[in-house]
Amino acid sequence: PLHRRESNENEPEGLTFYHMDLYESKERLEIFPDALAGKGDAALGKTSEESTELGEEFPSSDQDGYNLEKEVDELTKLYGLDEDKEIENELLGGNIATAGILESKKTPADKEAQDELHNPASSSEELKSCGRKDEQSIQPNSEEEAADIYCATCKIPIRAFDKLFGNHKDHEVTQLANAVKSAKEEIHKNMCKLEEQIAQMENFAGHLEEIFITVEENFGRQEQNFEMHYNEVMQTLAQRYEEAAEALGEGKKQKLETLYGQLVSCGESLDTCKELMETTQELCKDKEKADFIKAAVAMIDRLGEYFKKDLDLELSTQPDFEDSVIDFSAIQQLMDAINTIPAPSAPVINPQAPNSATGTSVRVCWGLFSDDTVEFYQLYYKQVSDDTPSEEQAAPSPPIVKRKESRSCENAALVCWESGNMNPVDSYTVELSKLTNEENGDIITESIVGIPNCEALIQLQPGQSYLISVRAVNVGGPSERSEPVSVHTTGTYFYLNEDTAHPLLSVLEDGLTIACSEIENPECDLPFHDNSFTRCIAILGSMIPFQGKHYWEVEVDENMEYRVGVAFENTHRHGYLGANSSSWCMRHIVTPARHKYEFLHSGTTPDIRITIPPKRIGILLDYHNWKLSFFNLDIAQHLYTFNTHFQHYVHPCFALEKPGFLRIRNGIAMPTSLTLL
Known part of the structure; x- marks a missing residue:
């Protein structure tokens, strides 16, 4: 209800309005300082008893020490508005006698209500109607007026006026700058979490890719193991081999499909995480405070929902395969009649160590690099x-x-x-x-x-x-x-075995340059040797029978088509390098669209694009770590690495697919720049 009092001669002219909510419960007055709240309690008690009487007098701003201007000053300091003179003037209303109403913003309905309150003949119904109009007129428009504080309860920016007299009187508020700072801190924490999750998922994705390679390698080892056990067995064992190989292939397929599904899921989570990061970074750009806090609140809620989801960073399958046990009981007699274990290769006597011989004894050491099965050694001396x-x-x-x-x-x-x-x-x-x-x-x-x-x-x-x-x-x-x-001993030295060369391939006088002057039908009317290549215009180097790392280089022309790599001694002479399981090579061909590079083993190659054609290729053979690596020496770029278990010593191999020259450099140390790759 609105109250009216008659003006006296000693009091200022005009009518003083008090907001209707000030005469409600005690809790509504808790927004005022303690001293003021005490006065409000007294006034509240009196109002509750005599609120039905019109014409009741209220104390003026000078009575009982009550000072409205001081109260407004305390409120502006309390909510951090002491530097905003515009808001202070709004609260003071340009006249200390008016509490919270700007004279300049009064509507015609407000002025009419004031005139009626000064007229004793006004009816109670008119006063109530005027009070309702006045209450509506003093409600601020949050969309038109600039927000200056932040309501933590509603999570939106509001005007201080709404906290004092609007719908946010009971809500928890804070300064808008503090709310912006708090939101930025929260977003920064979430960005740190996103960065950590991005790093974890990228590492896990890389780990999944390594597991893919490991599965392929383990499958290759298992396949070779099956081949070694079954290749020299008669046709009776062929069916068993096919069944075992098929089961192994199904196991490989299942593992790869499981890992692929997990990799796809990880990629989707990674994309979502990166999208959240980009959106958050865009949000942190300079914007209006009100727009920023609205978007920040929505982003924080979205990030909170995202972080509730658990990340699946555990492998869904293991890369290892179970060793298959072959039942030979049904064909044991056939197996006993076949010499399945070849004779071992000859041991190599190690150099005599100093002080290893006495007048009656000598210490002899030897080595054997192969997978031969050896039961015992026999030592002969004379x-x-x-x-x-x-x-x-x-x-x-x-x-x-x-x-x-x-x-x-x-x-x-x-x-x-x-x-x-x-x-x-x-x-x-x-x-x-x-x-x-x-x-x-x-x-x-x-x-x-x-x-x-x-x-x-x-x-x-x-x-x-x-x-x-x-x-x-x-x-x-x-x-x-x-x-x-x-x-x-400055590097690895080897020679080219001319008896393995295709008839179209010639070795020049330096012994390390091969040339092909013309390309004919490689299989027609040519003088082939028993050990030479017949289809691939290739040649083998001498075997490298030393453990450790070995390095050599090949000089090529960017328009030359060639194959370079390593191969076993028994690699197929009627096939192409890289097309079988006994050779590994890098191949370059020129297509109308681009230079095409392949890294071939068993006829397959990974999907790799090389944009700068190398003119000097570095080849690193590492027996100990089971790796064969290729490098572009012009720009110190790692091209590709085969990861495979060399069960025997290998030969360097070289081939030309078009007329040209290919020069080999060996006996050199690996450049230090490649050790950093």
Whole structure:
């Protein structure tokens, strides 16, 4: 209800309006300071008893020490509005005698209500109607007026006027700047969570891709295992092999489908997370405070719903395959009649270590790099006479070292020779001469004795040059030294095996450049050798029989079509390099649209695009880590890596598919720039 009082001579003219909500419950007055709230309680009690009487007098702003201007000042300071003179004037209304009504914004209905209140003849109904109009006229328009505080209950910006006299009197409010700061802090925390989840999902996606590769590798190993067990078995075992291979393929298919589904799900979550990040970043750009806080509240709710979802970062399947157990009981007799285990390869005698021999004993070590099954070794030895020639038997003639069959790497050399005479030979002695001081001509010579075969794998020091010669020994004494062969341990050295070359392929005088002058039908009217390639215009290098890392380079023309890589000794001569399971290679062909690069093994290649054609290709063979890597040396770019278990030593291999030249560089160390890739 509205109340009216008659004006006195000592009081200012005009009518003072008090908002109707000030005469309601005690809780509505809690927005005022404590001192003011006390006065409000007294006034509230009086009002509740005498509110039905019109004409009742209320104390003026000067009575009982009540000061409306001071009260408004305290309220503006309380809500952080003390610097906003416009809002202060609005609250003061340009006249201390009016509480919260701007004279300039009064509607005609307000002025009519005021005139009627000054007229004693006004009826009570008119006053009530005027009060309702006045209440409607003083309600602020939040859309037209600028917001200056933030309602935490409704989560929207409002005007201070709404907190004092509107629908937000009982709500919790704060300064708009504080609300913006709090929202930004909340968004920043959510952005940090998003960044963390993006990193986790990217790492998990990378891990899933690695698992894909691991599944392929494990499948390849299992397939090779099946082939090794079944290839030499008669037709009776063929059906068993097909069943086992099919079951393994189904297992592979199931694992890949499961992993692919999880990878797709992870990708969708990653896209959603990135979209939220982009939207959040766009939201944080400079905007109007009111627009920002509205969008921020909606974004925070959306982020909260997103973070309620649990991330599935556990593998849905394992990359390993269960070893299949083959039941040979039904064909045991057939298996016993077949020699399924080949004879092992010959062991390689290691160099004699210093102080390994005494007057009555000698310590002998050897190695075997293969998957041969060995039950035991037999050691043979024979006493060698002194250097005095025997009258009964002549000493042998010097051996002949096979230069092109000798190979070396950074820490070892394989030297091969032949006897070269008719005299019997009991063993061979290899002599090493190393130049330690070039200025003074100091040479250290070492000997390795008791070598039974015509080859020796010798451990050497890296970065050195050696002269190696061989003596043949029998009961008649040692022979003269062979012609020495020069060995350098600056890198991996190998030669090209011309007996494996396709007839259209020629090796130039330097021994490391291949050329093809014309391309004819590779299979017609050409003088093929028993060990040469017949379809692929290719050649093999000598085998690399050393553990560790080996590096060489190939110089090519960007318009040349070629294949480079490695292959086993028994790779198919009637097929193409990379088309079978015994060769790995990088292939380049020129199409009308682009340069096409493939990394072939068993006829398959990954989907890889290379935009800059390499002119120098680096090839790194790592037996220890089961890797074969290719690099573009012009820009120090890693192109591709095969991850495979080499069960045997491999040969470098090279092929041309169009007329051209291809030059090989070996015996060099791997560039330091590639170690960082």
